[in-house]
Amino acid sequence: DAGVTQSPTHLIKTRGQQVTLRCSPISGHKSVSWYQQVLGQGPQFIFQYYEKEERGRGNFPDRFSARQFPNYSSELNVNALLLGDSALYLCASSGDRERYEQYFGPGTRLTVT
Amino acid sequence: AQSVAQPEDQVNVAEGNPLTVKCTYSVSGNPYLFWYVQYPNRGLQFLLKYITGDNLVKGSYGFEAEFNKSQTSFHLKKPSALVSDSALYFCAASGFQKLVFGTGTRLLVSP
Numbered sequence: 001d002a003g004v005t006q007s008p009t010h011l012i013k014t015r016g017q018q019v020t021l022r023c024s025p026i027s028g029h030k031s032v033s034w035y036q037q038v039l040g041q042g043p044q045f046i047f048q049y050y051e052k053e054e055r056g057r058g059n060f061p062d063r064f065s066a067r068q069f070p071n072y073s074s075e076l077n078v079n080a081l082l083l084g085d086s087a088l089y090l091c092a093s094s095g096d097r098e099r100y101e102q103y104f105g106p107g108t109r110l111t112v113t
Numbered sequence: 114a115q116s117v118a119q120p121e122d123q124v125n126v127a128e129g130n131p132l133t134v135k136c137t138y139s140v141s142g143n144p145y146l147f148w149y150v151q152y153p154n155r156g157l158q159f160l161l162k163y164i165t166g167d168n169l170v171k172g173s174y175g176f177e178a179e180f181n182k183s184q185t186s187f188h189l190k191k192p193s194a195l196v197s198d199s200a201l202y203f204c205a206a207s208g209f210q211k212l213v214f215g216t217g218t219r220l221l222v223s224p
Binding site: 004043048090 | 164203211
C-alpha cells in the first residue's frame with residue numbers, strides 16, 4: 001500500500017508570493033494534519049481536517065489555509081510568503097481505528113527568497 | 114497544555130553499545146506518547162507508541178521505550194546500537210487533535 005504522498009518535493013518562492021502544497025493520505029484514512037518543521041526544531045501543528053471539516057488549528061496566521069477534498073486529499077495554502085515560512089511542511093494521515101497514530105509523508109521543502 | 118521536552122540535543126554512542134534518548138512530558142489526563150525517527154530529507158517514521166498497558170513498549174527496528182508515570186518520562190532505548198540508527202529522533206504527545214513534539218535529539222552512532 002502506498003504511504004502518505006506529498007507534492008511537490010521542493011519549492012522555491014519569492015516573498016509575497018502564494019504557494020499550494022498537496023497531500024494524499026493513506027488509502028482509507030479520513031484525517032489529514034499539516035505540520036511545519038523549521039530547521040532545527042520539532043514539527044509544529046498547523047491544521048487538522050477530518051471528513052472535509054477543519055477539526056483543529058494551530059497558532060499560525062490567517063495567511064495559512066487548508067482544505068480537504070471528497071477523496072480525503074488535502075491542500076495547504078500560504079499567502080503573502082515571508083522568509084520565515086521557509087520550512088519542511090509535513091502532512092500526516094490517520095485512520096478511524098487508531099486515531100492517535102499519525103503516518104507522515106516525506107514533506108515538501110519550501111524555500112522563500 | 115501538553116508539552117514535551119527532550120533535554121539532549123545530541124547523543125553519541127558507539128556501535129554495539131546500548132543507547133537511551135530521553136523524553137519527559139507534561140500532559141493533562143492519560144498520556145498518549147510516541148517516538149518518531151527522521152532521516153535526512155525524509156519525513157517522520159513511526160517507531161512506537163504508548164497508549165495504555167505495559168510500561169515497556171516494543172517498536173520497530175529493535176527500539177523500545179519505557180513509560181514512567183511518576184517521573185513523567187518516556188525514554189527511548191535500544192540494547193545494541195547500529196551505525197544506521199544515526200538520525201534525528203522526536204518524542205511526541207497526543208494533544209487534542211494534534212501531536213505536540215519535542216525539539217528532537219540527534220543520535221550519532223560511531224563505528
